[in-house]
Amino acid sequence: MIKKAFLYDSPIGKVGIAEKDGAITNVFFGQTVTPGECSLEETPLLQEAAQQLNEYLAGTRIVFELPLQPEGTPFQRRCWDVLLTIPYGQTRTYGEQATQIGNPKASRAVGRANGQNPIAIFIPCHRVIGANGSLTGFAGGIEIKKQLLMLEKKR
Incomplete structure (x- = not known):
């Protein structure tokens, strides 16, 4: 399954968030296009992640409640x-x-x-x-x- 990503305006500039299989996989900064193999598509999970990020940046959230799936060694x-x-x-x-x-x-x-x-x-x-x-x-x-x-x- 290909990753889905969407770009959001935030108090720290453009922030992209990507997800795959129901978990957040990437955050990227200042880009106008998504990196790598992502389709530009907003999903409910990406909307929730952006909402929680904005709450964090507004100082009203200290804990994120999102499924995370970083890819690495x-x-x-x-x-x-x-x-x-x-x-x-x-x-x-x-x-x-x-x-x-x-x-x-x-x-x-x-x-x-x-x-x-x-x-x-x-x-x-x-x-x-x-x-x-x-x-x-x-x-x-x-x-x-x-x-x-x-x-x-x-x-």
């Missing part, structure tokens, strides 16, 4: 599962995340895995920062990462 999926345990408004370092997956020396590999997170925001890779507190890469750009962290800190 077993190592990447372990890293992404750990991201889901970081509470709203808190941050972790790549080293802390590596320790949580049972491999404290894998902080660089964890960083690479986070960089491949296909469902940013819903799987909150924006909550991971450098060991020195610096804001590191994010699919939507560092400015959006900064906005997301500030939004969560306010609440």
